[in-house]
Amino acid sequence: MTTSLENLMRKTRKENRAALIAYLPAGFPSQKGSRKALEVLAHAGVDAIEIGFPYSDPVMDGPIIQAAAEISLKSGTGAKDVFDTLNFVHELGLACVVMTYWNPIEKYGPQKFASEIARRGGSGVITPDLTIEESLGWSAATDAAQINRIYVVAPSTTDERLKAVVERCSGFVYAASLMGVTGGRTSVSSQAKDLVERIRSISQLPVAVGLGVSSRIQAREIAGYADGVIVGSAFIKVLLEAQNEEVGLAQLRELAEELVAGVREGR
Amino acid sequence: MTPSIQPEILGHFGPYGGRFVPEALIGALDELEAAHISAIADPTFQAELRELQLTYTGRPSIITEAKRFAEFAGGARILLKREDLNHTGSHKINNVLGQALLTKRMGKKRIIAETGAGQHGVAAATAAALFGLECVVYMGEEDTRRQALNVARMKLLGAQVVAVKAGSRTLKDAINEAMRDWVTNVESTHYLLGTVAGPHPFPTMVRDFHKIIGEEARDQVLELTGRLPDAVLACIGGGSNAIGIFHAFIPDTEVKLIGLEAGGDGVETGRHAATLTGGTVGVLHGTRSYVLQDENGQTIESHSISAGLDYPGVGPEHAFLLDSGRAQYRAITDDEAMNAFATLCKTEGIIPAIESAHALAGAMIIGKEMGPNSILLVNLSGRGDKDVQTAADYFKIDLA
Numbered sequence: 001m002t003t004s005l006e007n008l009m010r011k012t013r014k015e016n017r018a019a020l021i022a023y024l025p026a027g028f029p030s031q032k033g034s035r036k037a038l039e040v041l042a043h044a045g046v047d048a049i050e051i052g053f054p055y056s057d058p059v060m061d062g063p064i065i066q067a068a069a070e071i072s073l074k075s076g077t078g079a080k081d082v083f084d085t086l087n088f089v090h091e092l093g094l095a096c097v098v099m100t101y102w103n104p105i106e107k108y109g110p111q112k113f114a115s116e117i118a119r120r121g122g123s124g125v126i127t128p129d130l131t132i133e134e135s136l137g138w139s140a141a142t143d144a145a146q147i148n149r150i151y152v153v154a155p156s157t158t159d160e161r162l163k164a165v166v167e168r169c170s171g172f173v174y175a176a177s178l179m180g181v182t183g184g185r186t187s188v189s190s191q192a193k194d195l196v197e198r199i200r201s202i203s204q205l206p207v208a209v210g211l212g213v214s215s216r217i218q219a220r221e222i223a224g225y226a227d228g229v230i231v232g233s234a235f236i237k238v239l240l241e242a243q244n245e246e247v248g249l250a251q252l253r254e255l256a257e258e259l260v261a262g263v264r265e266g267r
Numbered sequence: 268m269t270p271s272i273q274p275e276i277l278g279h280f281g282p283y284g285g286r287f288v289p290e291a292l293i294g295a296l297d298e299l300e301a302a303h304i305s306a307i308a309d310p311t312f313q314a315e316l317r318e319l320q321l322t323y324t325g326r327p328s329i330i331t332e333a334k335r336f337a338e339f340a341g342g343a344r345i346l347l348k349r350e351d352l353n354h355t356g357s358h359k360i361n362n363v364l365g366q367a368l369l370t371k372r373m374g375k376k377r378i379i380a381e382t383g384a385g386q387h388g389v390a391a392a393t394a395a396a397l398f399g400l401e402c403v404v405y406m407g408e409e410d411t412r413r414q415a416l417n418v419a420r421m422k423l424l425g426a427q428v429v430a431v432k433a434g435s436r437t438l439k440d441a442i443n444e445a446m447r448d449w450v451t452n453v454e455s456t457h458y459l460l461g462t463v464a465g466p467h468p469f470p471t472m473v474r475d476f477h478k479i480i481g482e483e484a485r486d487q488v489l490e491l492t493g494r495l496p497d498a499v500l501a502c503i504g505g506g507s508n509a510i511g512i513f514h515a516f517i518p519d520t521e522v523k524l525i526g527l528e529a530g531g532d533g534v535e536t537g538r539h540a541a542t543l544t545g546g547t548v549g550v551l552h553g554t555r556s557y558v559l560q561d562e563n564g565q566t567i568e569s570h571s572i573s574a575g576l577d578y579p580g581v582g583p584e585h586a587f588l589l590d591s592g593r594a595q596y597r598a599i600t601d602d603e604a605m606n607a608f609a610t611l612c613k614t615e616g617i618i619p620a621i622e623s624a625h626a627l628a629g630a631m632i633i634g635k636e637m638g639p640n641s642i643l644l645v646n647l648s649g650r651g652d653k654d655v656q657t658a659a660d661y662f663k664i665d666l667a
């Protein structure tokens with residue numbers, strides 16, 4: 001069985017362009033606002049969505065995603081809301097994955113979590129802090145549910161390890177563009193391209209680049225060599241800083257359209 | 268079941284431990300593990316560490332028999348292992364000197380550390396000054412207020428102190444911020460973690476630097492009393508002073524190992540930091556152990572009068588010792604700890620850290636259970652100078 005994500009990556013390859021993948025935490029900017037924001041992203045032409053499972057101790061995230069997670073958690077977001085949001089995106093017709101730190105999966109039960117992702121129309125899960133050494137149960141669970149297992153690799157990842165991690169990925173490989181946490185940067189580090197090339201030399205899997213992407217210029221640059229461009233903090237920042245949700249959603253639309261154009265200018 | 272002395276395989280203690288970290292940190296953790304393993308086997312490293320322990324820390328730390336305090340502990344013999352007399356005032360220096368030597372060995376020039384009570388931060392800043400390393404200490408904003416004296420000490424020692432304003436603004440958030448710094452600056456920086464938690468190799472490595480506490484104490488108690496103690500008691504924050512004093516006694520199955528957790532307002536109130544007593548199995552800060560968490564796996568904020576014990580996680584080896592039955596863990600409330608604090612001050616002329624007062628409160632309870640013929644070895648992990656303001660507030664001492 002192929003997932004919607006795999007179908008999408010095949011389609012964008014055929015169209016000779018990169019996919020734009022947007023990240024938003026479930027329950028942000030509010031329970032209702034989250035759905036509106038996702039609709040805006042879908043209508044603007046974003047290709048796929050990562051739903052974040054907001055977590056109390058997000059060590060991979062900078063201040064912007066931390067703030068969004070805190071807002072979401074205060075309003076009581078839990079596993080049920082994450083799955084409902086996933087399903088909402090699925091019904092909008094977009095490929096959708098969940099991005100979560102490991103502990104919420106461990107608490108929910110890895111098998112149950114994976115099968116719920118599949119049942120609600122999700123394509124897979126990105127696990128930024130699950131190492132392959134700890135992933136035996138998760139591999140079995142995701143295989144059984146036939147969903148994609150996406151790991152994040154970093155510029156510091158050795159060749160030997162890169163091979164081992166990439167072998168366990170499906171859907172796409174998440175390449176962290178730099179050494180650091182999430183949050184907008186003004187330029188793309190040269191480490192990103194090197195990492196993508198190293199992955200290409202050992203695997204046919206699509207590669208998506210994330211961390212720090214915030215502008216049309218950056219999206220264009222990355223779309224020149226990667227299969228996917230992942231943007232999170234930049235979208236969240238717009239929603240966080242707007243005077244009200246309505247203004248935020250309008251600005252979100254503008255930014256999304258810019259980035260959608262950016263990924264199409266890459267090649 | 269009796270656990271083996273070295274239960275860890277690939278950084279695991281039974282189902283606990285391991286590594287749950289971003290891939291970006293794997294290289295640094297591998298490098299650290301290799302440095303630790305080679306240092307253990309390197310006589311030059313060992314000699315250098317030994318020299319520092321003798322001439323800088325002031326090891327071995329002495330044993331003080333607390334005879335007047337014993338009257339409040341059922342008449343049991345109470346032997347205090349005086350880690351409070353170490354340079355910088357707590358056991359934390361043992362680990363810090365070891366890791367600072369490893370930092371040098373790895374050719375890194377910058378250390379970062381988290382701190383709750385400030386004791387680990389002070390120890391880290393001390394080692395940084397001694398070795399000429401740049402040092403940044405992350406401390407929850409709430410803790411910078413509770414432990415202002417230690418903030419000043421760290422600054423005097425040349426460290427930069429960053430008050431962390433995220434989340435609960437305590438130790439767990441300081442660790443998050445230190446991990447973020449590490450992910451960003453991993454090439455130049457060693458994360459000098461202050462307890463036996465975090466991803467492998469930290470739980471094993473930090474234990475190895477603290478196990479000297481129990482090795483010394485075992486010999487000292489044998490010499491003083493002619494036999495092994497009936498029980499060894501220590502407070503549990505992340506668990507480093509406890510694993511340090513427990514470790515040499517693990518094969519002595521007749522010796523009870525008892526960890527005293529921070530019960531805060533009482534475990535039943537939910538306002539506590541008793542992770543092993545009141546938590547469930549989960550992953551926090553890179554390791555699988557017991558965690559205070561809700562049904563979604565979100566960490567629940569801990570509560571304790573003691574900043575050094577105010578942590579919703581605990582080292583994985585303690586989780587293993589609990590499950591295997593080799594150690595037991597009990598919760599001590601804020602009030603019980605402060606009563607023990609006051610008792611030690613007035614009966615022995617020793618002002619303990621409020622963290623260590625939890626172990627003393629345990630001795631007051633367990634001494635009564637075990638009776639006058641028993642011998643209890645208690646780890647006095649730190650001195651209480653830093654807690655004078657907290658104690659003055661608690662006891663409503665007039666400072667005017």
Ligand SMILES: Cc1ncc(COP(=O)(O)O)c(C=O)c1O
Nearest residue numbers: 386504505506507508575622649
């Ligand atoms: C004096 C003292 N004892 C104990 C602790 C708790 O840490 P651990 O459980 O790692 O020994 C601290 C932590 O700051 C401390 O300062």
